[in-house]
Amino acid sequence: MAGSDGNRARLITRFAPSPTGPLHLGHAYSAMLAHDMAMAAGGTFLLRIEDIDQTRARPQWEAQILDDLHWLGLTWPTPVMRQSDRGPAYDAALDALWQRGLLYPCTCNRRDILTAASAPQEGAPMGPDGVIYPGTCSGKPRSGPRPTDSALRLDTSLALQGNDAHGLPDDVPTTIGDVVLARRDMGTSYHLSVVVDDAAQGVTHVLRGEDLSDATPIHILLQRLLGLVTPTYRHHRLIRDEAGKRLAKRDDARAIAIYRADGASPQDIRAMVGLA
8 A cells, every 4th residue: 555645545445235134243344444444545435235136135224234334433425336226337247258258158056056066975065156066057058149047157267268367376167166147136146246346436455354265366357357457355354253153144143233222332343343
């Protein structure tokens, strides 16, 4: 982050929650880290609502997220970007990849993938999206109009050929596999939408949990394939419960709203996650 004041002012971070449940201590930690980093550099902290899963997203959760973040003392420019408004941008990215033959349609369900990927003595290999896809549908046609009635996967091995592979781990195809870039019921996926949206918002630094570090090579690859700038990635520690298990949205007992109702202050929350 060294440089002139002008360079420092251009630092942009973001926090991008999904409105499918309450914010917990882990969310607060990640959001405050990103906000603190931007403020210290004279930059900008952005909030983005990742609501591509409209079957689970709820307006009341989005309202609670905004309220909790304001209560924590975080500020951001408005209007807030929502992924549910970004369909055309995702379509354009998918069209570009499809036209290069880098995507293929996939009709496998989770049971199909688990059955095909499992080795009796070792179990199924795991990647950032769960079981690594074994390539069952990779031979399907890739010509004609881009399909919208099935999932679309990135042919990772093909995508890694040429200069786009420079600096990326050689084992990406086996440790990550052919990730889904478009789901039939959403029109996009986390991997595609986060890359397209970070570029659209000019995000320069991404702070996120170490549980997402395995996904970073695929995001860098997508940025290169789409001609997008790669931000600086930093992966922070995870906030865990007393048993050492990382917090998830089902951990309502760690929800910020519960601490607020019990009389905690924003400084108390900072102390709980080690930011006091």
